Amino acid sequence: MFKVLTRSCNLLLAQTIKHSTCTTVNLYSTIAAGALTRLKMSEEKPKIVFVLGGPGAGKGTQCAKIVDRFGFVHLSAGDLLREERAREGSEVGALIEDYIRNGKIVPVEVTCSLLEAAMNKSDKNKFLIDGFPRNQDNLDGWNRQMSEKVDFQFVLFFNCSEDVCVDRCLSRGKSGSGRSDDNMESLKKRIQTYNNDSLPIIKHFEELGKVKQIDASPSSDEVFSKVEEVFVQSGF
Ligand SMILES: Nc1ncnc2c1ncn2[C@@H]1O[C@H](COP(=O)(O)OP(=O)(O)O)[C@@H](O)[C@H]1O
Numbered sequence: 001m002f003k004v005l006t007r008s009c010n011l012l013l014a015q016t017i018k019h020s021t022c023t024t025v026n027l028y029s030t031i032a033a034g035a036l037t038r039l040k041m042s043e044e045k046p047k048i049v050f051v052l053g054g055p056g057a058g059k060g061t062q063c064a065k066i067v068d069r070f071g072f073v074h075l076s077a078g079d080l081l082r083e084e085r086a087r088e089g090s091e092v093g094a095l096i097e098d099y100i101r102n103g104k105i106v107p108v109e110v111t112c113s114l115l116e117a118a119m120n121k122s123d124k125n126k127f128l129i130d131g132f133p134r135n136q137d138n139l140d141g142w143n144r145q146m147s148e149k150v151d152f153q154f155v156l157f158f159n160c161s162e163d164v165c166v167d168r169c170l171s172r173g174k175s176g177s178g179r180s181d182d183n184m185e186s187l188k189k190r191i192q193t194y195n196n197d198s199l200p201i202i203k204h205f206e207e208l209g210k211v212k213q214i215d216a217s218p219s220s221d222e223v224f225s226k227v228e229e230v231f232v233q234s235g236f
Pocket residue numbers: 053054055056057058059060061062168169171172216217218219220221223
């Protein structure tokens with residue numbers, strides 16, 4: 001993401017130009033101009049879209065389609081937490097499992113660091129941040145650690161009734177998601193957390209005029225046609 005290497009190459013090229021013959025200077029100038037353009041592009045802050053909605057609303061499903069159509073990188077906070085939980089030697093694995101199983105939101109220090117590391121690993125400049133920020137702690141941590149480093153675009157909010165969300169999660173569990181929270185007991189807590197902690201965050205972004213709301217109850221292709229409109233209208 002942040003191309004320090006490009007900067008060094010550029011300096012090297014500038015020094016080479018100083019000590020070269022005229023023809024070589026022209027050649028190197030052209031290369032240097034290219035390097036400069038790349039440097040300028042790489043210095044642009046990454047564009048961020050937050051993707052929110054109830055558990056099972058279809059966030060992951062729609063993100064996969066947005067990646068294919070618009071070239072975003074999909075970073076799911078839940079997936080990153082599950083990966084970290086499964087990583088051998090992780091010091092926070094047990095903590096993550098406890099939070100996930102009980103439908104609670106993992107402290108932001110863990111989640112935000114995983115998100116930042118995943119962004120830094122990528123050479124792309126457009127990110128869908130799925131399932132984050134999910135409570136005030138998530139939002140405050142993001143504002144402290146990341147908001148200055150990114151170019152926030154909007155919140156894509158998949159709105160869906162509780163019954164549809166529950167049905168989708170239970171079917172996902174039955175068809176072998178292997179998730180320790182796709183069961184009725186965890187779901188009750190996840191929905192409570194969503195209503196109490198996540199909806200106020202969506203409301204906060206709404207007050208800032210930053211929410212693009214989509215009805216997530218139709219088929220996934222129908223939902224995506226609305227998503228597509230939002231991204232095209234937003235210049236992607
Ligand atoms: N529009 C839709 N209609 C019916 N089922 C859907 C739709 N979108 C997603 N699903 C299914 O519902 C489940 C939850 O979707 P997922 O994208 O994993 O949701 P989330 O990321 O919001 O938890 C999955 O099994 C998925 O295949």
